[in-house]
Amino acid sequence: MTDRTPSEGADVCIVGAGPAGALAAHRLAEEGHDVVILEAGERFDFEDRQRRMERAIRPAHGPLSVWEMGGERDRFSSAGEWFYPLNAARVKGVGGTTLHWQGMVMRFHEEDFASWPIDYDDLRPYYAEAERALGVAGAADNPYAPPRDEPYPLPAFPPSYSDSIFAEACERLGVTMHSVPNARNSEGYDDRSACVGYGTCKPVCPSGAKYSADHHVEKAEESGVRVVTRAPVQRLEHDDAGERVTAAVYATPDGETHRQAAREFVLAAGGVEIPRLLLLSKSEEYPDGLANSSGAVGRYFMDHLFAGSGGTLDTETRQNHVGFITSECHQFYDDPTRGTEGSAGGVPEWSGEKEEPKPDSIKLEFLNYAGPSPVEMALTGEEFGDDLLDTLREGYGNSIAMGGLVGQRPRKENRITLDSSTTDDHGNPVPEIHWRVDARTKSSLRRANEIQHRILDELGVDVSWTVGPESTGPAFHHMGTTRMGSNSEESVVNAQLRTHDLANLSVASSSVFRTSGALNPTLTIAALSLKMADHVDERL
Numbered sequence: 421m422t423d424r425t426p427s428e429g430a431d432v433c434i435v436g437a438g439p440a441g442a443l444a445a446h447r448l449a450e451e452g453h454d455v456v457i458l459e460a461g462e463r464f465d466f467e468d469r470q471r472r473m474e475r476a477i478r479p480a481h482g483p484l485s486v487w488e489m490g491g492e493r494d495r496f497s498s499a500g501e502w503f504y505p506l507n508a509a510r511v512k513g514v515g516g517t518t519l520h521w522q523g524m525v526m527r528f529h530e531e532d533f534a535s536w537p538i539d540y541d542d543l544r545p546y547y548a549e550a551e552r553a554l555g556v557a558g559a560a561d562n563p564y565a566p567p568r569d570e571p572y573p574l575p576a577f578p579p580s581y582s583d584s585i586f587a588e589a590c591e592r593l594g595v596t597m598h599s600v601p602n603a604r605n606s607e608g609y610d611d612r613s614a615c616v617g618y619g620t621c622k623p624v625c626p627s628g629a630k631y632s633a634d635h636h637v638e639k640a641e642e643s644g645v646r647v648v649t650r651a652p653v654q655r656l657e658h659d660d661a662g663e664r665v666t667a668a669v670y671a672t673p674d675g676e677t678h679r680q681a682a683r684e685f686v687l688a689a690g691g692v693e694i695p696r697l698l699l700l701s702k703s704e705e706y707p708d709g710l711a712n713s714s715g716a717v718g719r720y721f722m723d724h725l726f727a728g729s730g731g732t733l734d735t736e737t738r739q740n741h742v743g744f745i746t747s748e749c750h751q752f753y754d755d756p757t758r759g760t761e762g763s764a765g766g767v768p769e770w771s772g773e774k775e776e777p778k779p780d781s782i783k784l785e786f787l788n789y790a791g792p793s794p795v796e797m798a799l800t801g802e803e804f805g806d807d808l809l810d811t812l813r814e815g816y817g818n819s820i821a822m823g824g825l826v827g828q829r830p831r832k833e834n835r836i837t838l839d840s841s842t843t844d845d846h847g848n849p850v851p852e853i854h855w856r857v858d859a860r861t862k863s864s865l866r867r868a869n870e871i872q873h874r875i876l877d878e879l880g881v882d883v884s885w886t887v888g889p890e891s892t893g894p895a896f897h898h899m900g901t902t903r904m905g906s907n908s909e910e911s912v913v914n915a916q917l918r919t920h921d922l923a924n925l926s927v928a929s930s931s932v933f934r935t936s937g938a939l940n941p942t943l944t945i946a947a948l949s950l951k952m953a954d955h956v957d958e959r960l
């Protein structure tokens with residue numbers, strides 16, 4: 421029988437086995453500390469991934485069933501102006517949400533840190549370590565990226581065939597395309613295989629070429645870390661003085677409740693469950709929740725939003741051969757209002773009305789999975805034989821599309837609270853998400869669409885769909901809910917990622933981000949987590 425009783429004499433207790441928790445655990449164990457991870461979800465066998473992929477591509481299974489997301493355990497409420505589909509946005513299990521993620525990993529730009537208590541240079545060595553840990557395939561061909569001292573650990577994936585179609589139009593418009601840093605093996609690396617092109621990266625990579633954090637959980641275990649699975653932490657307890665956390669109280673499948681004591685505690689449970697856990701841990705000393713003397717716990721919730729557009733072209737575009745993106749564009753990141761100049765005239769400057777807020781950063785992507793794949797069409801269609809073949813020939817092969825991300829500014833009213841009217845499988849109030857997309861974000865989305873349409877028009881695409889301000893949704897990057905800051909009256913953690921209120925409680929997560937930027941967050945999460953681990957190590 422699996423032993424889920426607490427570890428004796430633990431130095432560090434980490435809550436959550438996603439990338440933030442796994443990387444911190446591995447580093448702290450390598451430094452000789454006794455580490456235990458409490459993980460709410462289960463461990464998924466690597467050998468099972470082929471079967472999970474098959475489940476992913478069959479219409480009888482919803483995408484959430486692949487990693488058993490949802491159900492009583494994952495109940496939530498969405499109370500904001502915009503519905504937030506939380507269960508599509510995270511995986512609970514060893515490896516966390518990186519089991520399901522896309523794996524695009526870039527460093528934030530220097531300007532993104534303007535209001536943070538640390539700057540790009542503070543994180544620079546940790547970014548390099550994070551790239552080595554995740555095994556990032558990339559090239560230094562992005563003229564807009566922040567400075568770097570070392571090459572990527574793996575060569576970049578070559579641009580796809582449809583990237584080469586885009587390249588001609590972008591050249592004529594003066595738009596720069598460059599490679600995407602991918603946490604995915606372009607060749608064998610760190611005992612994981614090279615990408616073999618299954619094309620199902622999201623939600624599952626059967627070969628293991630796409631990085632997922634279960635890899636670092638295993639490495640951590642080899643260094644002596646103990647992982648207790650199916651052990652959702654219910655609350656944290658503190659000492660009489662209210663200065664130190666004394667135990668993480670967790671439940672186990674047999675109905676027992678245990679108390680894990682440790683010298684240091686790290687919350688790495690993701691951007692929604694971290695504030696929820698702090699709010700659930702309210703006490704006489706902290707009636708508004710633990711580490712919440714600022715009142716900022718749960719507030720400033722941010723996500724990125726998707727902007728995209730596509731259609732068909734009178735030529736073959738070869739989509740869905742790979743399940744990831746090989747080219748993107750950061751040209752409109754630091755100044756989204758800028759125009760470009762090329763032989764065909766270029767992208768015009770932002771055309772916004774006077775009263776419309778100026779757009780924020782935009783990242784553009786050249787998609788490799790526009791339109792349905794033949795497998796999807798065959799499995800969802802009603803036809804057989806020659807009829808099906810005709811439909812496949814007609815419907816596959818000439819789709820093309822662009823995507824992109826825009827961010828949100830931190831707004832106090834966007835927040836995670838507790839909804840006491842609904843409880844999870846342990847009787848705890850569920851997280852309630854208050855999420856609204858404001859006028860500035862809508863401006864950014866409009867601007868992204870404007871640029872995308874210019875490029876697609878130049879290419880001669882018959883545009884049939886656009887996802888913009890009125891029809892978009894979140895990119896599933898939970899940020900801002902335990903923000904970092906030097907002022908304890910308006911932030912939850914300091915520059916060392918330690919909570920202002922409790923001397924031995926740290927946070928490893930995008931929940932500490934002060935701003936969202938418009939770049940995928942996980943490399944920055946990984947870099948911050950390694951930095952946080954160094955500070956915990958110094959204290960132990």
Ligand SMILES: Cc1cc2nc3c(=O)[nH]c(=O)nc-3n(C[C@H](O)[C@H](O)[C@H](O)COP(=O)(O)OP(=O)(O)OC[C@H]3O[C@@H](n4cnc5c(N)ncnc54)[C@H](O)[C@@H]3O)c2cc1C
Pocket residue numbers: 435436437438439440441458459460461508509510511512513514515516517518520521522523524525622651652653654688689690691693697895896897898928929930940941942943945
């Ligand atoms: C569809 C999709 C695509 C994405 N693509 C990208 C991408 O291309 N690039 C990128 O940078 N990011 C991407 N992301 C986001 C990325 O997956 C997350 O940023 C990253 O996984 C966050 O890491 P984390 O360790 O902070 O949290 P998570 O990975 O969410 O891990 C948190 C862990 O904590 C556990 N936990 C939660 N509550 C408790 C509790 N009370 N007790 C114990 N354990 C608990 C959970 O079970 C989970 O295993 C994507 C996400 C999704 C959903």
Ligand code: SF4
Pocket residue numbers: 604614615616617618619620621622624625626627628629630742743744
């Ligand atoms: S295409 Fe995606 S799913 Fe297939 S091997 Fe490469 S990374 Fe894995």
